[in-house]
Amino acid sequence: MGNQEQKHQRRVRYKGTHPKTFKEKYKELQPEKYADDVAKVIQKGNTPAGMHRSICVNEILEFLQINPGQTGLDATLGYGGHTLEMLKCLDSKGHLYALDVDPIELPRTRERLKHLGYGSEILTIKHMNFSNIDQIYLESGPLNFILADLGVSSMQIDNPERGFTFKSEGPLDLRLNPEKGISAAERLKTISQDELEGMLLENADEPNSKIIARAIVSKIKKGTDISTTTELQQIIKDTLKFIPEKNRNDEIKKACQRCFQALRIDVNSEFEALYEFLEKLPSVLAEGGRVAILSFHSGEDRLVKKSFQHFLREGVYREVAPNVIRPSAEECNSNPRARSAKLRWAIKA
Numbered sequence: 001m002g003n004q005e006q007k008h009q010r011r012v013r014y015k016g017t018h019p020k021t022f023k024e025k026y027k028e029l030q031p032e033k034y035a036d037d038v039a040k041v042i043q044k045g046n047t048p049a050g051m052h053r054s055i056c057v058n059e060i061l062e063f064l065q066i067n068p069g070q071t072g073l074d075a076t077l078g079y080g081g082h083t084l085e086m087l088k089c090l091d092s093k094g095h096l097y098a099l100d101v102d103p104i105e106l107p108r109t110r111e112r113l114k115h116l117g118y119g120s121e122i123l124t125i126k127h128m129n130f131s132n133i134d135q136i137y138l139e140s141g142p143l144n145f146i147l148a149d150l151g152v153s154s155m156q157i158d159n160p161e162r163g164f165t166f167k168s169e170g171p172l173d174l175r176l177n178p179e180k181g182i183s184a185a186e187r188l189k190t191i192s193q194d195e196l197e198g199m200l201l202e203n204a205d206e207p208n209s210k211i212i213a214r215a216i217v218s219k220i221k222k223g224t225d226i227s228t229t230t231e232l233q234q235i236i237k238d239t240l241k242f243i244p245e246k247n248r249n250d251e252i253k254k255a256c257q258r259c260f261q262a263l264r265i266d267v268n269s270e271f272e273a274l275y276e277f278l279e280k281l282p283s284v285l286a287e288g289g290r291v292a293i294l295s296f297h298s299g300e301d302r303l304v305k306k307s308f309q310h311f312l313r314e315g316v317y318r319e320v321a322p323n324v325i326r327p328s329a330e331e332c333n334s335n336p337r338a339r340s341a342k343l344r345w346a347i348k349a
């Protein structure tokens with residue numbers, strides 16, 4: 001039987017000596033089975049396919065000071081890396097709530113955590129937007145600690161079917177919850193040039209927002225369908241042809257990153273959700289309750305900083321982080337995705 005099983009378990013076929021696309025990376029997609037190979041990928045400073053490496057774990061745990069018996073919330077479950085560390089601190093006493101809007105990754109993370117021994121007696125996972133944090137409070141009561149690790153997970157970015165990256169061909173979707181709202185492709189179909197220019201500027205500080213917006217809207221008006229990630233990338237490339245050759249490729253890559261980020265923030269109403277979450281935080285935190293927020297974008301960090309300072313002046317927060325906390329150089333070297341992370345915290349009075 002053993003031999004027969006081996007016969008049938010063919011490796012995924014790919015061209016060349018190494019798997020390149022997401023689907024071909026079958027070892028990385030089965031970390032339980034190929035732990036050594038996954039460890040090698042991490043050692044090289046990469047994130048294995050289908051996995052997310054949690055950022056600023058030590059800094060977050062040091063601040064949250066989680067004690068067994070407490071009640072807390074991970075507002076952004078993702079791969080469950082931070083959740084797992086918080087559960088360890090609870091030591092089977094107390095309760096942790098965890099939320100995510102992503103209906104694709106959430107069940108996988110729930111299964112993974114259940115497999116590690118964290119079931120509903122200690123962990124409640126809900127498919128919910130963190131802007132509705134007040135609904136959690138009705139069930140949980142005052143929360144001793146809260147974490148929000150904003151943005152997208154590596155599993156979402158790396159899966160071409162989700163359309164988060166121009167680096168591989170996929171549908172231009174960019175929704176964290178593909179079951180709700182409209183995709184980025186649909187959004188572009190009806191957007192005006194002014195609105196798109198404003199979106200690129202506000203959500204991503206795109207210096208070429210005007211000409212990129214003009215090029216996209218003019219293509220759509222002429223009947224061109226921009227339905228894939230690479231179609232959008234090609235329009236940005238063509239528009240920025242005027243950039244001197246020396247810097248062109250680099251500048252185009254950065255422009256693509258900014259445009260995809262701007263669209264993602266827009267289709268997921270990310271600023272609106274964060275604003276609502278920040279407004280509701282004081283009413284769900286226990287006295288002395290602690291909140292830590294990890295952001296990856298200057299617009300998000302500005303919102304967090306403003307809200308924390310506002311509630312500090314009002315006496316609602318007793319203390320807030322005097323300065324933004326950045327991941328260590330060591331962490332950034334080992335995980336380049338940590339480089340743009342900014343951590344802020346607040347303690348309720």
Ligand SMILES: C[S@@+](CC[C@H](N)C(=O)[O-])C[C@H]1O[C@@H](n2cnc3c(N)ncnc32)[C@H](O)[C@@H]1O
Binds near residue numbers: 054055
């Ligand atoms: C950076 S990842 C979190 C990674 C996680 N801390 C870990 O260690 O695995 C961000 C997650 O937040 C989710 N998310 C983003 N905005 C959200 C919102 N408004 N409400 C709930 N979840 C959200 C995303 O779907 C994604 O899974």
